Amino acid sequence: MKTDIQIAQESTMLHIRDVAAQLGLTEDDLDLYGKHKAKVSLDVLKAHEGDEDAKLILVTAINPTPAGEGKSTVTVGLGQALNRLGKKAVIALREPSLGPVFGVKGGAAGGGYAQVVPMEDINLHFTGDMHAITATNNLLCAAIDNHIHQGNALSIDVRRILFKRVMDMNDRALRQVNVGLGGKPNGFPREDGFMITVASEIMAILCLSTSLEDLKARMGEILIGYNLAGGPVFCKDLEIQGAMALLMKDAIKPNLVQTLENTPALIHGGPFANIAHGCNSILATRTALKLGDYVVTEAGFGADLGAEKFLDIKCRFGGLNPSAVVIVATVRALKHHGGVAKADLGTPDVEGLKKGIVNLEKQIANIRKFNLEPVVAINRFVTDSPEELAFIQAFLEERKVGVALTEVWAKGGEGGLELAEKVIATAEKAGKYQPLYAVEAPIKAKVETIVKEIYGGSSVAYSPAAEKAIKDIEAMGLDKKPICMAKTQYSLSDNPKLLGAPTGFEVKVNEVRLSNGAGFIVCLTGDIMTMPGLPKVPAANRMDIDEEGNIVGLF
């Protein structure tokens, strides 16, 4: 079997100018980054402001298994399939983070015949967006410590600084550090820690901004910590948001690349899907909506976490109105939810499937709560039996849900034609989506709505720290914001071991953080790791490049 990189290298990329031309863009609308990447000017969006939007298709999934269900691959394949059906399709994806490439997984940008290229660039420095975010984040950090060192006019409490430094590297040694050591010339000592760049609030802000002015204003609103009197200190109090916006002047522009079948793809922004909302940028999605007939985008993790945040955070801030939601599932993953052991997932087992399909059933019901209609994509494996596939088909027909088998990994767009047809049929009948809750509701009411309506839980418990944080946020009058849940992706509940569609459980909120610049309130239900580490033998050890540019080990 060919590897992803072999398949990618056999494909013929168009010059990115020609990909842009498919969308009616000229070289004036672009900043080229080599021959196969470009940034799209924000003027394109402005020029099309009054035009009708394309249809927006969200790709999400059941609660995933550790192996993943191929959501990105289906997203890319669906775009390619829509293109084959004569629709002008644009794909809108997240940018991968550099750090994890050197850890366990190597790179990723779809897979098989449903990939985005050039993958080696997309997975390394790409057009520099991650580095711009790192620099912007760390300029603010330097300004905070410099302010304290230079007299601390704002009386910033060094014990209560919330805003951390970042690095785009899997580096566990930086999770908890002491900075400012070495005496007076080096500032005041304090505890600090580094997160990986994609966990930065700057990343979430980039993805939720609708213009450079909006980006700047949001960065100014970041709550960086508290003063000694207990009052909030914002980024704007340090008068640094202008320089931060300057550092972001290119990063704010969406990046254009292509799939293996030359379908245009805008890859822009990639916030964490737990402490942030996990979607590509609003600006990229909105630009795509002006350039195509169909825009295919994805959300992070399973639908309970990723789609909910896409619909309650991104669509709300971006004024987006999705037309259909694709839920990706695999027979193997549904059997996993039915309690089938990992070793047996390749063996036909309709009983196990019956037990596990409740997870899909619940995700379908959830999507309908947003007044949206789902289409199920069964990402096909060779081990899937005809009986199992027939069962799923019948189960979904009974519930009047469109379903299609997809083989986009093996066949590219050709393997997604049935899905594309069902998506078109669904999207053409779409109405107006509605968010789940009103942002004006109290924090606890919003959390309870998500837990009961989406997760199927019965109650929410708050730690004392979470209770205090909620009171603080309410006292500052900063609580009228959507909720960003941070919980396990593996279960509808906050317990990764509760598979299928559990009910009656209590969700425990341990910590509540205000991402005031991004504009949401993060509720953490467990320990969320914001700085990964490298494994015993990192993927980096297998990587190499020779004088001719031949790369090994990246995939």
Added chain:
Amino acid sequence: MKTDIQIAQESTMLHIRDVAAQLGLTEDDLDLYGKHKAKVSLDVLKAHEGDEDAKLILVTAINPTPAGEGKSTVTVGLGQALNRLGKKAVIALREPSLGPVFGVKGGAAGGGYAQVVPMEDINLHFTGDMHAITATNNLLCAAIDNHIHQGNALSIDVRRILFKRVMDMNDRALRQVNVGLGGKPNGFPREDGFMITVASEIMAILCLSTSLEDLKARMGEILIGYNLAGGPVFCKDLEIQGAMALLMKDAIKPNLVQTLENTPALIHGGPFANIAHGCNSILATRTALKLGDYVVTEAGFGADLGAEKFLDIKCRFGGLNPSAVVIVATVRALKHHGGVAKADLGTPDVEGLKKGIVNLEKQIANIRKFNLEPVVAINRFVTDSPEELAFIQAFLEERKVGVALTEVWAKGGEGGLELAEKVIATAEKAGKYQPLYAVEAPIKAKVETIVKEIYGGSSVAYSPAAEKAIKDIEAMGLDKKPICMAKTQYSLSDNPKLLGAPTGFEVKVNEVRLSNGAGFIVCLTGDIMTMPGLPKVPAANRMDIDEEGNIVGLF
């Protein structure tokens, strides 16, 4: 008077494709980064391997004053002037570091009518080289701590790790840190520190490499620390240099931009001029030598430090043969060397000038020791009196040194025509340059040669730590390398207060470091700051950008 940014904005930039076309390059030879920046493929150098080199002109200076003598401005202006005289001139400069832009100075890329553009991009992320170096450096650091955490098979001594993390930010709080805190999941605690990115050995290596394979091999040779038995541990022992080379695959390509008069400029690499050699990359210089008739490049600080390292390190590793050396001086700076107080530098004072011109005299004599002929450029100020200028003219004529007044700041290339003519006359008679010492000599002999021949000192004293480091380097057999002196730029001696041309002084070497990957031995004569801090009111606080992309405060 117009500011640099106003002058820059009034100029008309060519599309970088058209600048490249002046050098016979097609779009296939380039990776475009927007409309006004491009990376030049390394294949260009390979294709021209057998061709004759252009004439290489080094621009250096007397020992500078804190205000600077305008060396970069003269470099740019001389290139523009050569162009006006019908020579195909290419300028080869260093890349600025991002961190200091937000500190005191704002950006810099020449000045007045002798600037390199687009300055806002060159001073911010440019084409991402600095970020690539940061990531490459920090991948190695993560690999070191990960190796220790995962069992420490190499028995790395956490007390003796030499290789530090970097960030391209002025952030004093990171100078000295404790990492690996928080218990077992976060690794072993140890002391560490961050340097600014340009101080990374990776930067020095980038600038001294002659190919990607050479870069990879040099990175593998970095001495990262010692094991518990006292033996050296190299980067290659961690098998990470392949992934590091992969991260540097684009950064290794020279960047093409243009001056205000559309003269091509390759801006690539920018190592520290104290703990490193302070010159742009060998690859950029060599590429420029294949594309033009004249290549104008500069070295860091004054000639005693910058030109010596250019000639003994860069030219040696790069197989370069310069044809002339321009020494930049100002009447004000020469009077400063004569002991005239700062407030009086604008007042005519031939006596002060007479006392101070000995600094220039010594730098001239030094350049001749490399079998090279200097040309003096007097960078003219309105306060310079005719008597002062006449005195300099006569002084240099007596010593048979070419001299020209330059007004490139105010007049661009037009203000450098006389200098360009003298440079051409000198370069056409040039012979073969010779380095000052043989690398095979013992470390102390090499240092003594530099101190006596170039600085005018009488002896060298070593601290006990320096003595031990020299013994260690010799014991490892890694001493057959050129010396990289790190000393004050303000004096020929190691004491910034000793102006003019002091003699009979002792130079104190406090510390000796092996930059084994870069291939030189660093001798530090004082405290060298490798991580700057921000001032009370950082330049960043004045910076802003609006929705139309108008930038303020960057210059």
